[in-house]
Amino acid sequence: MSKLPSSHAANPPNKTRRTLLKTGIAGGAVLVLARWIVTSHSPEESPDARGSALDPQARAIIAAIVPVLLDGALPDASASVEARAEVVAGVDLAVAGLPPGARKELEQLFALLSFAPTRCLVARVWAPWPQASPESIAAFLSSWRDSRFDLLRSGYGALHQLVLAAWYGNARAWPAIGYGGPPSLAIG
């Protein structure tokens, strides 16, 4: 699995002032767009009545990216369905525990990804999330991970952290990684 860093060696980052400027402008535009989507397309700002921190659109996005982010980590077949549902629930719980400012930023991220025009434009995922192919989702995740725009890289970072924490905090994930869980506190 060792991968030589040849791609990076061949293409060292060349952040001239001009690309930085473009990055800044494009990043700012994406942010403005995301805020506009949130204010004009969200019925309410607060979490829904069931106490969920994520709206259905955000849950659909998480549900769609989980099998790709956790490719090779999730169990097979029927166990996978349950595991995926638990990861989505885990992300929801984690978002609920964030301060209002961080929740707001995530709300903007999910708004950007769920609004069809920006989903196509910024994520380049052409089908609605539940129908999107794993290949298109993988391409989206990789392009954001490797983006020259800080904003997209930080968006990838947020999805990465939320989903991986939700899975690897789940006892179901532990046998495959050789972790036996917390030790016993039984005395004697």
Added chain:
Amino acid sequence: MATTATRPAALPDPFRAGLATGWKVFDASALKQDLSLDADVVIVGTGAGGGTAAEILSDAGLNVILIEEGPLATSSDFHMLEAEAYTQLYQESSARKTKDKAINILQGRCVGGGTTVNWTSSFRTPEPTLAHWAQEFGIAGFGAADLAPWFERVEQRLGIAPWLAAPNENNQALRRGASVLGVSSGEIRRNVRGCWNLGYCGMGCPTNAKQSMLVTTIPAALARGASLVTRARAWTIEHVDGRASALHCFGLDPGGTDATARKITVRAPTFIVAAGAIGSPALLIRSKAPDPHGVVGKRTFLHPTVVSAALMPDRVDGFSGAPQTIYSDHFLGVPPDGPLGYKLEAPPLHPILVATTLPGHGAAHANWMRQLAHMHVLIALMRDGFHARSPGGSVGLNDDGSPVLDYRLDEFFWEGARRAFSSMAEIQFAAGAKAVMPLQASASSYSSWAAAKAGIAALALEPLQTSVVSAHVMGGCPMGPDPKRAVTDLTGRHHHLENLYVLDGSLFPTSVGANPQLSIYAITAKLATGLAARLRPARLG
């Protein structure tokens, strides 16, 4: 979330036992009406600084109120589960970030603050650091000899002593690799008594072995009649004519994230700010405390940390055993005006911490995770703030008044990070690693030191491409004699508010160059003792 470890009834929980005796502890999330309190001293924050001050001032007979933003969780609540601990005991569910999201900050937010969740590493402030503070910042009276009695006092109080059990393999490999290369290493002292060597210090100690503020100074203060208000967010300090007059707080909801309409007002003749190096400057900024020279919140330091993962032929089980027992200061032996120096340590390797720090996703990420038990990880903590090109970050406020730290990772930092990746990889190969991966977006791994050396030299190191983490926030309210450069004088008293003191890690004019808890304990113990001596005559008179 299922609790996989059940707690035997025989395991004591002294804090809960204390509550049963009538300690004055209020949960502000349960308030039905606003609360107004009076005290001799109000302390914002219950971490290393606030906890230390609370015990000393209570011992002096002063009536103390402690304000804590986080929840009260005690040993019975500590189930050694990351998912539970990170969301309940840390700032922003352990996902606090710098403004550009490039650095993830682990910072405690619970009764005991960082001391409840830290990894117990205890270092006296390094002598070169104290010498630098004296020379560059005019901090007189804080030399190694001046502080020695304070170190001795808190070491005795908190059981800080050499760790006699064998290091776990994650630490042992650091010592082994360093020794092969002739790199110096040492053993880390820990603040524990009767430690079970479980390795879950970061999730709250379930056996009360860790001598955090939660099990030492705070219970002592409560037993002397101090009050503690939890889930209360200190918002502003009212001040008139150079004197602080009242602390205004909001209650938080039971989830601990959002403010409620409940207000808590505390009036006292003396105020202590000990909310940590992000919270303390933010409180002063929200309060519009006089800052004529614009120093509040500036020069905030993180020991920004880069991470190197390796695979060993044998099991490492880095999730088990005391998390940090071996260190190397070999690469700190650089002059303060030279390139960045760094301290090497090993971290605990629990699934969430590892999975969220490893770059990438999918099959490559899963492949590394499957080898968790064989994983060896080193961290390099960069000693920021010593060089003119290492000015640290700046704490400011978001639109909603919450704090945000703007910390730029520049070429000066990345040059140090690159050297640190090399040092770590070389040590890991010398210790027997089969593969080494600097944690960076390309997820490049190397199978020999020669390949790693060449690869690391060519790595693209940039914000949000390289995993950078921090567990040590310092500075932002530096002490010093010159009001143009410092927020407090050398007694910890605010230069412009005569009855307001800062007593926490935000006092430091640079990073410490070592895990900061013992520096905070000793320096705040010295300052709080001075304060107690000044307040007592006034009280008696």
